[in-house]
Amino acid sequence: MRIVKTVDQILKIMNNPEQIRNIGIIAHVDHGKTTTTDSLLAAAGLISPRLAGQVLAMDFLDIEQKRQMTVKAANVSLYHEYEGKPYVINLVDTPGHVDFTGKVTRSLRMIDGAIVVVDAVEGVMTQTETVLRQALEERVRPLLFINKVDRLIKELRMGSDEIKQRFVEIIKEVNNLIETYAEPEFKKKWLLDPAQGMVAFGVAKDAIGLTVPMSRRKGVKIDDLIEVYSKGDKEALEELKKKIPLHEALLDMVVKFVPNPREAQRYRIPKIWKGDPNSDIGRAMMEADPDGPLVFFVCDMRWDPHAGFVATGRVFSGTIYGGQEVYLINARTTQKILQVSIYMGPYREVVDRIPAGNVAGVLGLELARSGETVVDPRLKDVMAPFERMRYISEPVVTMAIEPKKTTDLTKLIDALKKMSIEDPNLIVKINEETGEYLISGMGHLHLEIVLTLLKERFGLEVETTPPIVVYRETAREKSQVFEGKSPNKHNKLYISIEPLNEETIRLIQEGVITEDMDAYKRAKILRDQAGWDYDEAKRIWAIDENINIFIDRTSGVQYLKEVKDTIIQGFRLAMREGPLAAEPVRGLKVILHDAVIHEDPAHRGPAQIYPAVRNPIFAAILTARPTLLEPLQKLEIKFPMEYMGSVTAVLAKRRGRIIEVTHLAGNIVKLIAEIPVAESMDLANELRSATAGKAFWGTEFSKWAPVPDSMLLDLVKKIRQRKGLKPEPPKPEDFLAP
Numbered sequence: 001m002r003i004v005k006t007v008d009q010i011l012k013i014m015n016n017p018e019q020i021r022n023i024g025i026i027a028h029v030d031h032g033k034t035t036t037t038d039s040l041l042a043a044a045g046l047i048s049p050r051l052a053g054q055v056l057a058m059d060f061l062d063i064e065q066k067r068q069m070t071v072k073a074a075n076v077s078l079y080h081e082y083e084g085k086p087y088v089i090n091l092v093d094t095p096g097h098v099d100f101t102g103k104v105t106r107s108l109r110m111i112d113g114a115i116v117v118v119d120a121v122e123g124v125m126t127q128t129e130t131v132l133r134q135a136l137e138e139r140v141r142p143l144l145f146i147n148k149v150d151r152l153i154k155e156l157r158m159g160s161d162e163i164k165q166r167f168v169e170i171i172k173e174v175n176n177l178i179e180t181y182a183e184p185e186f187k188k189k190w191l192l193d194p195a196q197g198m199v200a201f202g203v204a205k206d207a208i209g210l211t212v213p214m215s216r217r218k219g220v221k222i223d224d225l226i227e228v229y230s231k232g233d234k235e236a237l238e239e240l241k242k243k244i245p246l247h248e249a250l251l252d253m254v255v256k257f258v259p260n261p262r263e264a265q266r267y268r269i270p271k272i273w274k275g276d277p278n279s280d281i282g283r284a285m286m287e288a289d290p291d292g293p294l295v296f297f298v299c300d301m302r303w304d305p306h307a308g309f310v311a312t313g314r315v316f317s318g319t320i321y322g323g324q325e326v327y328l329i330n331a332r333t334t335q336k337i338l339q340v341s342i343y344m345g346p347y348r349e350v351v352d353r354i355p356a357g358n359v360a361g362v363l364g365l366e367l368a369r370s371g372e373t374v375v376d377p378r379l380k381d382v383m384a385p386f387e388r389m390r391y392i393s394e395p396v397v398t399m400a401i402e403p404k405k406t407t408d409l410t411k412l413i414d415a416l417k418k419m420s421i422e423d424p425n426l427i428v429k430i431n432e433e434t435g436e437y438l439i440s441g442m443g444h445l446h447l448e449i450v451l452t453l454l455k456e457r458f459g460l461e462v463e464t465t466p467p468i469v470v471y472r473e474t475a476r477e478k479s480q481v482f483e484g485k486s487p488n489k490h491n492k493l494y495i496s497i498e499p500l501n502e503e504t505i506r507l508i509q510e511g512v513i514t515e516d517m518d519a520y521k522r523a524k525i526l527r528d529q530a531g532w533d534y535d536e537a538k539r540i541w542a543i544d545e546n547i548n549i550f551i552d553r554t555s556g557v558q559y560l561k562e563v564k565d566t567i568i569q570g571f572r573l574a575m576r577e578g579p580l581a582a583e584p585v586r587g588l589k590v591i592l593h594d595a596v597i598h599e600d601p602a603h604r605g606p607a608q609i610y611p612a613v614r615n616p617i618f619a620a621i622l623t624a625r626p627t628l629l630e631p632l633q634k635l636e637i638k639f640p641m642e643y644m645g646s647v648t649a650v651l652a653k654r655r656g657r658i659i660e661v662t663h664l665a666g667n668i669v670k671l672i673a674e675i676p677v678a679e680s681m682d683l684a685n686e687l688r689s690a691t692a693g694k695a696f697w698g699t700e701f702s703k704w705a706p707v708p709d710s711m712l713l714d715l716v717k718k719i720r721q722r723k724g725l726k727p728e729p730p731k732p733e734d735f736l737a738p
C-alpha cells in the first residue's frame with residue numbers, strides 16, 4: 001500500500017534543495033520513453049488529495065484522456081524514499097521524435113539530469129545521439145536505462161554471455177558520445193559505470209528494472225531475468241515485478257547520481273546565463289537562494305481550457321507566489337502572477353509559494369513565450385536574459401489549412417495562435433495574396449500531429465493542401481556594387497553581397513555570436529574563428545533569423561544614423577523573400593558601401609528607403625550565381641547485411657547519398673546517408689518493404705545544400721507558379737532604376 005502525501009508534506013520537502021531532483025527522460029522514438037515514464041508515474045506518482053481514494057496513479061491516465069490532456073507532455077512530480085529519506089523528483093517528459101527536438105531543447109533547460117533510454121536490440125540511434133548531445137550542451141548529467149531486454153531473449157534468442165556483451169557494447173557507445181560531446185570538466189566524471197549503479201537494465205512494459213548494486217542487494221541476477229523470459233513463466237514474472245520494480249532501480253539511480261538543484265546551478269548557470277556570475281543575481285542563482293531576487297525561466301507555454309495559458313518553468317532564484325508583480329525581459333512588460341502550482345501526478349495543485357530549485361506552473365503570464373526570463377521588477381534594467389535556446393532543426397515543411405466549415409475560421413485562427421505559443425517550432429503565417437493560413441513544421445509527422453491536435457483538442461475539422469517543402473535562396477559568388485534609388489530619387493544606397501563562409505554560419509547557428517552581443521566581443525570571435533577582418537566585423541549592423549549579416553562600410557555619410565533602423569528593417573524584409581522564388585534568403589553578407597541621404601525626414605521614410613535597400617540586394621543576388629538550398633535529412637539505418645542492395649537502391653532513387661557504412665555485431669550493417677526532405681515522403685514504407693520489416697532507422701535535420709543545377713530552373717518555375725508569380729524569375733535590370 002502506498003503512502004499518500006499531502007501538498008503540505010511535499011512543500012516541506014521542496015523547501016530543502018538537497019531533497020529535490022529535476023530530471024527528464026530522453027530517447028530515440030519508440031525506445032520506450034513513454035512506457036518508462038508511465039511506469040514511474042504508476043509506481044511513484046504523487047496523489048492529489050482530491051483523488052486520495054483512488055490510490056493507483058494509473059487511474060490518472062483515464063481522467064487525463066477525458067480532459068483531453070496528455071500526461072506524456074506534462075510534468076510529473078514523483079515521491080521517492082531512498083535510504084530512509086524522502087525526495088521530490090520533478091520529471092519533465094520530452095518527445096522522442098526528431099520533429100520535436102525544439103521541445104526537447106526547452107525541457108532540458110528545466111532539468112539537471114536525464115535518463116537516456118536505449119532499446120537493447122536497436123542500440124544507440126541517430127536521435128539518441130542528438131538528444132544526448134543537446135543534454136550535454138546544457139550541462140545535464142546523463143544516466144542510462146537499457147530497455148526491452150526481453151527482445152534480446154525472445155526475438156534474437158541470445159544467450160546470457162551474448163546479452164551481457166550487448167550491454168557492454170551499448171554502454172561503450174553511450175560513453176563514447178559522452179567523451180565526444182561533454183565539456184572537459186565533465187568528460188571523466190560523467191562516464192557511466194554500471195558497477196556503481198549508473199546503468200539500469202530492464203523491461204519498461206513489465207515495470208521491471210535492475211542495477212548492479214540492486215542485484216547484489218536483492219539477490220536477483222540478469223540470468224534470473226533471462227530465465228523467466230526464456231520460459232515465459234508468468235508467475236515468476238509477477239514475482240520479479242515485486243522484487244525488482246523499475247521505479248526503484250531508476251529513482252535510486254537518480255537520487256544517488258543526479259545533483260540537487262543547488263549543486264547543479266553552481267556549474268549550469270555560468271553556461272546557460274550570459275550575465276556576471278559574481279553579481280548579486282549571479283550568486284543568488286548559483287546558490288538557488290529562496291530569499292534572493294526572483295528569476296523564473298519559462299520553458300513551456302500550455303493552453304488549459306479551464307485556466308488559460310500555464311507557464312511551466314524552473315525557479316532559479318527567489319520564491320514565486322500568487323499576487324506577485326513580475327517583469328518579462330523579452331516581452332518588456334510587467335504582469336501579475338495570478339497563482340502558482342506544483343504538479344501532483346498530472347494535476348496542478350495550487351500552492352502559496354514555490355522556492356528556488358523547483359519546477360512551477362504559473363498562471364497570469366499571458367504574454368510570456370517559451371524562453372522568457374521572468375524577474376523581480378527591480379531587476380528590469382540589470383538582468384541579462386538566459387542564453388537563447390538553439391533548436392537543432394528548423395521548420396522545413398509547409399501546408400495551407402482551412403476549416404471545413406467557414407463559420408469555424410475564427411476558432412481556427414484562435415487555435416493556431418495558441419498552438420504556436422505552445423510549440424515555437426510551429427510557424428503560422430497568412431498568405432496575404434490568397435488569404436490562406438500556412439503552417440510550417442519540422443517534418444511530415446510534426447504537421448500530422450498538429451492536425452490531430454486541432455481535431456482532438458479544439459474540435460476542428462480542416463482541409464489541407466499537400467505538404468510543401470520549404471527552400472532557401474542564396475548566392476554562390478561575390479557581386480559587384482549596385483546602386484539603389486528611392487522612388488523619389490532623393491536617396492541612394494550602394495550595396496554588394498557575398499556568401500558567408502561555413503564557419504560564420506556555424507557560429508550564428510550555434511548561438512556563439514548573436515545580434516545583441518557586445519560588438520567588440522563578436523568581432524574578436526569572428527576574427528579568431530571565422531577569418532574576418534576585425535574592423536569589418538565591428539561594423540555589423542544586423543544579423544537576421546535566416547543567418548544573413550548586414551555590414552556598414554561607409555564613412556562620414558550625413559544623416560545615415562537617422563535612417564539606420566529603417567535600412568535594417570528594409571534588409572530584414574528583403575531577406576524574407578528573395579528574388580529567385582520568393583523563398584527566404586540564407587547565408588549572405590550584405591554590405592553597404594556608400595549612401596546619399598536626403599536632409600529632410602519627410603523624403604526619407606520607410607516607403608523611400610525600403611526599395612533603395614531591397615533593389616540593389618536583389619540585383620546583386622541575381623548576378624552572383626543564385627541558387628536554391630534544399631533541406632537534407634540525415635538518415636541512419638540498421639539492417640541485416642543481405643538487404644544492402646535493396647536499401648541502397650531505395651536511397652539512389654531518392655537522391656540519397658551514402659556517407660558511412662559500419663559493420664556491427666552479427667550480420668547487422670549501420671548505414672548513414674543524407675536524403676533531401678523533398679524525397680522523404682513515404683520513405684518509411686519503402687524501407688520496410690525493401691528489408692522485409694527488418695530495418696530500424698531514424699532521421700534528423702542535417703543541413704541546407706544547393707539543389708543540383710540540373711533541377712534548379714525547373715524547381716524555381718514550379719515554386720513561382722505555385723505562388724502565383726510569373727514562371728520566369730526576374731532579371732537583375734528589373735531592380736535597377738534608370
